Every structure is written in structure tokens, then in C-alpha cells.
Amino acid sequence: MITEQGQSQQGWNIIGHEHSIDILRRLLASQQVRHAYLFSGPPRIGKSLLAHRFAQTLLCTGGPDPRVSPLNPCNTCLACRKVLHSNHPDVHVVTRAPDKQFIVIEQIRALQNDSSRRTLEGRRNVFLIPDAHQMNVQAANCLLKTLEEPEPDVVLLLTVPEPGLLLPTIISRVQQLPMQLLTTTKIRQALVEDWEADPKEADLVAALAAGRMGWAVQAIEDEEMMEERKAQLEGLAKLPTLNRVQRFDFVQRLASDSERAREMLELFLLWWRDLVLASNNCLDLTVNVDMRDLLKTQASKILPNQAQQMVRSILKTLEALEQNVNTRMALEVLMLDMPTIKG
Known part of the structure; x- marks a missing residue:
């Protein structure tokens, strides 16, 4: 409706x-x-x-x-x-x-x-x-x-x-x-009024949507999507704690599907943008509001400029994939650029 x-x-x-x-x-x-x-x-x-x-x-x-x-x-x-x-x-x-x-x-x-x-x-x-x-x-x-x-x-x-x-x-x-991203307020209002979403669920989805109304609607209509997103994000958040061999194993599994690789990188980009905010004591501005405890923990173990550099590296990787650079090669370079966080 x-x-x-x-x-x-x-x-x-x-x-x-x-x-x-x-x-x-x-x-x-x-x-x-x-x-x-x-x-x-x-x-x-x-x-x-x-x-x-x-x-x-x-x-x-x-x-x-x-x-x-x-x-x-x-x-x-x-x-x-x-x-x-x-x-x-x-x-x-x-x-x-x-x-x-x-x-x-x-x-x-x-x-x-x-x-x-x-x-x-x-x-x-x-x-x-x-x-x-x-x-x-x-x-x-x-x-x-x-x-x-x-x-x-x-x-x-x-x-x-x-x-x-x-x-x-x-x-x-x-x-x-x-076309521009929508405000969190507009997305939340639409979810509650037009999709009859629970207000608390609408708060979370609107924050995670990062201005994307289509993503928000899909998240409301597909219960498994939110669960899958959290599982994927937890896996991505572990990558900085892994050694180089383990990171390359992850790349090998992901590189065969370039479209899935792009989706994961977009999710990873939001995570590292949140780490930039958290490392600058702006945790209340982060998008992944349901995972702020983990963000706070990881942000305490890296420097703000490391998080900023990682955001730039992910954007560069996404640009490379749009230009049809070899997916595995682009992802391996990103793994090398990623700072190490002790678990």
C-alpha cells in the first residue's frame, strides 16, 4: 500500500x-x-x-x-x-x-x-x-x-x-x-504509514537503508534479508582479524560471482564508513545501529586515518569492478590494503 x-x-x-x-x-x-x-x-x-x-x-x-x-x-x-x-x-x-x-x-x-x-x-x-x-x-x-x-x-x-x-x-x-538519496526520516515515515511496519523495525531499517528506499522496502518485505545481512556483515567485520592466507581464501570463494562481490563491497563500505565515524567519537551517527558495540570495539583498535584509507580503497575497488577489472585481482589488492585488527 x-x-x-x-x-x-x-x-x-x-x-x-x-x-x-x-x-x-x-x-x-x-x-x-x-x-x-x-x-x-x-x-x-x-x-x-x-x-x-x-x-x-x-x-x-x-x-x-x-x-x-x-x-x-x-x-x-x-x-x-x-x-x-x-x-x-x-x-x-x-x-x-x-x-x-x-x-x-x-x-x-x-x-x-x-x-x-x-x-x-x-x-x-x-x-x-x-x-x-x-x-x-x-x-x-x-x-x-x-x-x-x-x-x-x-x-x-x-x-x-x-x-x-x-x-x-x-x-x-x-x-x-x-536521483538523490532520501532522508532517514522520510524512509521511516513511508515504512510506517505505507507498509505498516512496526515503528522499532522501521527505525532500524530506515537507518540501515542509507537513503535507499528500494533497499528499505525489500528489507521490510523479506524477513530473511535482514538476518542474511547481519550474518554477512559479521563475516566481513572479521576479515581484518584474519591473516593474509585466510583473507585470500575468502576472496577465492567470492570472486566467481562479480555481482555478489559488488553487493558485499557495498555492505563493507558502509561498515568502514561507520568505523570512520566511530573512531572519531561519532558512534551515534553510524548507520549499522544494531552493531554499535562491535563498531566501538573495532574502532578502538585502529587509527581514524586507517579507517579513512580503507574507505578510499573500497571505493577504488568498486570503481575497478565497474571498469571490468578482474574481480579476484581487485579483491586481493583490497585485502592487502586492509589494516589488521587484533581479535
């Missing part, structure tokens, strides 16, 4: 991101929809959700004029329901295949072929490319041709963590919509 968050979000069913929604609604109102948009922001912040809601609005037939996109999706017409259930024939999603490391050129060529065809039901062909930074160079250059010579009824919606992960020539041909 999601309540309306003001006139600018009527029908969009999205918590926060009012500025981005207002921009899209103004474009719809002026009938100046561009051929390509780039939604950027941290993982699980709501990029894909907003892109889908925009696609829904572009194809909605519930407005006063069926030839013109309304300003909000009605959520009740057949087109809206089909987009919601991922079976609208004019909405095409391009993602990396499970057995592939990248989105490959053949997929973009298929996109080009589909974009040249007439729409089947709606007024536009909409193509969503979540995690567009996963395109290899050949696929990215192929997409550039579509951006340079777009079909009149085609709209491309791309999402990325950071715009800089795409080719500058692609960025120059899309309208950017940077």
Missing part, C-alpha cells in the same frame, strides 16, 4: 524524487518528450521504478485524450496494467544475460530492429536498459547510432549508478535525471 505523496506524485506511487517526477511531468505537459533519458543514482534508490512509471505514463490511455500522454499514469487502464505486469508489447527491456559478463552488441542490434517496427498497441516504443553501464564497448557504440538517428516514436530509458560509467558521446545525447 502506497499513499500519494502530493500532487506532483499522484499516480506515480513513488516515495520521494519529487524533483525528477516534476521534470518528467513538465515535459509531458509541454508534449516535449525526448527520445532518451538517463536515470542515475546509487543502487536500490528507485531508478528502475521511476523509469517504469515513466514508461507507464507514456503509454497510458486513461487520460482525456488517448493521442496524448497524461501527466500521471492512471494505473487502471489496460496499458497501465500491462506495463505493471511486464507484458506490454511496446515495452522492451534489455538486460545482461545470466551467462554473459556484458550487455552485448547482438542485444542492441535487436533493439534497433525492434525500434524500426511499428508499435503494436501504444503510441510509442519504449526501451528500458537498466544498468546500462554493463554494455561492452561494441554494444555502447552500437547504441550510439540509435541515439544519433532515433525513430520518431522511440523512447529509451537508461539507468546507471554514475553517468561517468557511460561513454561521453552517449551522455551528450540523453536527458539526465540524477
